[in-house]
Amino acid sequence: MSATETKGLQLRSRISKGGDLELSLVEVVTPEPGPDQVVVKVEATPINPSDLGLLLGPADMATFKASGSGAGVKVTAKVPAASLPFLAARLDQAMPVGNEGAGTVVKAGSSEAAQALLGKTVSMIGGAMYAQYRLLKATDCQPLPAGTTAAEGASWFVNPLTALGMTETMKREGHTALVHTAAASNLGQMLNKICLEDGIPLVNIVRSAAQAKILHDIGAKHVVDSTAPDFMDALTQALVETGATIAFDAIGGGKLASQILTCMEIALGKTAKEYSRYGSTTHKQVYIYGSLATGPVELTRNYGMAWGVGGWLLTPFLQKIGRPEQVRLRERVVKGLKTTFASHYTRTVSLPEALDVANIAAYGKRATGEKFLIDPSKA
Secondary structure, three states, rough: OOOOOEEEEEEEEEEEEOEEEEEEEEEEEEEEOOOEEEEEEEEEEOOHHHHHHOOOOOHHHOOOOOEEOHHHHEEEEEEEHHHHHHHHHHHOOEEEOOOOEEEEEEEEEOOOOHOOOOOEEEEEEOOOOOOOOEEEEEEEEEEEOOEEEEEEEEHOOOEEEEEHHHHHHHHHOOOEEEEOOOOHHHHHHHHHHHHHHHOOOOEEEEEOOOHHHHHOOOOOOOEEEHHHHOOOHHHHHHHHOOOOOEEEEEEEEHHHHHHHHHHHHHHHOOOOOOOOOOOOOOOOOEOOOOOOOOEOOOOOOOOOOOOOEEEEEEEHHHHHHHHHHHHHHHHHHHHHHOOOOOOOEEEEEOOHHOHHHHHHHHHHHOOOOOOOEOOOOOO
């Protein structure tokens, strides 16, 4: 290593062909930045549900064990044999983790765009954020407004742009209102605020009275509890009142997607002018964007023929809308980092603490209101 190179710890996740998950910290050298690159000292990076798929995979939570301490900590767990065929492309590879983060630019390349970031606090995308240093293109960094901390800017990309992507998709596909599940999450609260600001009717589906209160307290107008005995009737009424015909589902497995489509069909039937044996001709769409429940998606087809269930991910959406629209959305997020797009964390941990088995058990539950933030610069 030359005198000018930077080295630091990076968290990696490896699943062997034999079905063993290993989490560890390795020391890596960060090369000098090229003309259009910067080196960022990472000071905050969230553990999102989208990160857990790579970090933990389908490992059995009951089998996690730790050895060593500090930077030498290693965590192992068992991955069910039935899951291994779906992981073929990553087996026996130690993969870096972390979709987004924020920190201070400590080195910059010679280009004007890179030099403009030197010394600035920036948010960033590009993967491998669970590390002390990160080499990135200058275009993958977003300067934060003065007075904004790394922790405030760390979750600027995944949740905010996913929430905005939902309303943008709704508009582009000709819908006028939408439904969101797991709606009391950080992302769900952002979506609720966006819809209130933009005058978009939103139906929030939660899983407890406590979650419903969280949303009511921030101004949500339509909140229904999927565990309540009158859930289907309450959802149908909310759909009648809003006219929502598109839903974004974070749950994935189970009957919820089908229940939403059923209630959409019933709601449309209440305002239909004539009967059709093929059901409503209005298209009803559920996009599954998460996997809080990993079982099969169960569909009971009683909602006519004009419907769809598919997957939705942020990155393909951003690629579809192009760079100018991406910039527009990014600028809206930065302006609202302390309001509409503010994230809340229950715990901030160091890289070694992120591999504490008790912490893994906590953030591995993907529970609403249990969001962890990693500070790789923390001793």
